[in-house]
Amino acid sequence: MRPDPLPESASRPVVTPLSPSVVYASDTPDMLDSQYEGGLSGYTYSREGHPNADVVAARIDRMEGAPNPGVVTGSGMAAVSAVLMGCLSSGDHVLGGNQLYGRSLRLMSEDLPRLGITTSLADPTDVDAFAAAIRPETRLILLEAVSNPTLRVADLKGIAALAKKRGILLAIDNTFTTPAALSPYELGADFVIHSVTKLLAGHSDVMLGYVSAADPAMAERLRVFSVTTGMVGSPFDCWLAERGMLSFDLRFARAQETAAKLADHLAGLPGVQRVIYPTRTDHPDHARAMDLLGGQGCNMLSFEVAPTRAAANALARAAEGIAFAPTLGDVGTTLSHPASSSHRALSEADRAALGMSEGFFRVSVGLEDSDALCETFASAVAAAHGA
Template identity: 75%
Template sequence: MKNEKGSIMRPDALPESASRPVATPLSPSVVYASDTPDMLDQQYEGALHGYTYAREGHPNADVVAKRLDRLEQAPHSGVVTGSGMAAVSAVLLGLTRAGDHVIGGNQLYGRSLRMMTEDLPRLGIATSMVDPGDMDAMRAAIRPETRMIMIEAVSNPTLQVADVTGLAALAREKGVLLVVDNTFTTPRAFRPFEHGADIVIHSITKLLAGHSDAMLGYVAARDKALNDQLRIFMITSGMNPSPFDCWLAERGMLSFELRFDRAQATAMILADHLAGLAGIKRVIYPGRRDHPDHARAQKLLAGQFCNMVSFELDGARGAANAFTRAADGLRFAPTLGDVGTTLSHPASSSHRGLSAQNREALGMSEGFFRVSVGLEDPDALCAVFTQAVAAALES
């Protein structure tokens, strides 16, 4: 509309409606208008709920946060970030200072490992990488200045199962924070707060959103003061999420549990199938009895062994190349949690920053693959893997 002088003015409000939208509206606005300075004060002071600037929060992020809060049974509303690594960064950079010491699981996601081993030391924060299933080693690594222990409940990519119960008890005893990245396991299989974790992290990008079209993270803390500190750091450092990505992720999360259950059932079938193929050195799946942490996985995950399967070909890079070329219809991509099955090769993607010797020490050879099982027919999926493994064996 136009005012008397002819300048263009925005409409004051959306059209009124007695009914409500069934789908969550997308709210891309960067800024929100308040009626008066007093009202803006009340919003910032918490007397009124309202949005001000999208970096400080927006409706689509709140919808996603509330859904994940319910899934995780979070004590306080968590923070949605622009990526999973933004959530990791908010914890490692927002809750530590120079002179602190951080212990990380020795098989974290590759970028988490890089931040722990390269970025934190550069900022004066000491780090130690320790097997999260070795309680003696964890206890020995703790120092007076240790601030936190960060682990994955099930490690990426070797599917090692952490002793979360033991670590929670140790963290309480020593007065340090236990941070659990629950991306692989998801709240469908494991709820870290129920097992003594202080902080829970997710890459929503993966299984929760589930369609490889939204990049988001999430972090929530048991202690309200820490939760507020994480939120403030996220706002200050510009780790805010895109409304569109939040809108897409909410749509994906509506089918999350159905997708998880279907993919997990297929993962068990695929793991057993791979174990019977010539040309496979080993198969790693926590639901199999030959997994070194199977008993712990049964107790910790209560029969929910997730959709991730790892295996090692009987061969090096040439066999790996032959395998991916012959895996017809499967996407070779450094991701997980998609509706379709994806293949990841840590030596050339997530853990390429490590030396070959360090990768070998962690069990990641050139023939090592991680599989994120999707929603395909199990028989058809097994047939593709049979064909691909045979091609690798012939290479």
């Protein structure tokens, strides 16, 4: 039975309509053939694509200057998986940054080897370390511009030049930095990845990812793999993400401004042992950050208090109104403790080697009043110092 037609209207909606339909009807087998073969544009089955996903993908394509249409996936990790599992083969080797997102590290260390894809890690701030880690079978390099949670800035220009010279594909996860601060395709990236869940959507109510490719053949492999494995995001999440993306530029600018102010404020508080923020002159990669990010620091910062669980618990309890949650990019500021969340699987010694003690916190700065936020963190740090 065909659905009733929509009422005719001389005007049009100012908000993209939500299209939750799982299937789309064609008039004839010839029409369906033409859709699959590219003679007609249209939708067939939502796992193969739907209007709300295409709207979101097209918006991020424009933001990133993507040479080919990107794919919206059900999560950021689905986007990472689409690159690593959809574009690589048994016998290939992947070289990654040694401070990638935890689940990206797990995918590389535990899942890809089961498929015959070998992996290794190197320090992304050291292009010589990457050069030394390349093997004859190295097919792809996976990087994040700014590491999570220590906010080290990768030598993207050096590694991109190295990858091009050696004929190795380069995938850059631009979630932390976003298109507002970094343009991976201009640096020579072959793939750009996003967890749309974070800053792009921005309201902690969406689970989506995005991936695009510079080469048309690789873009088609991403599309086919995502369709085959059912990676497409839901229409409702795409609809919510589009709404969030409409305010992205304003949210990013406000959060970045507040983050820089909070970083300087924290650095002057008794009990704070160090503050990590890319535009501060004491950042270990300050010169590279200023060059790569065009003087922008983004919305993430990290800091360290006394390296004890008692101090960490006291700080989290005293940070009133700040969500203690392992996420980032929300309109509200969130506080994360790597030792008990993202890096809990590592030993204390391994965390220490990466610069993360029990007193190490990551902050995703939101849209609160900056003075009020500084007061809240002053109280929280004082509580930790007292503990």
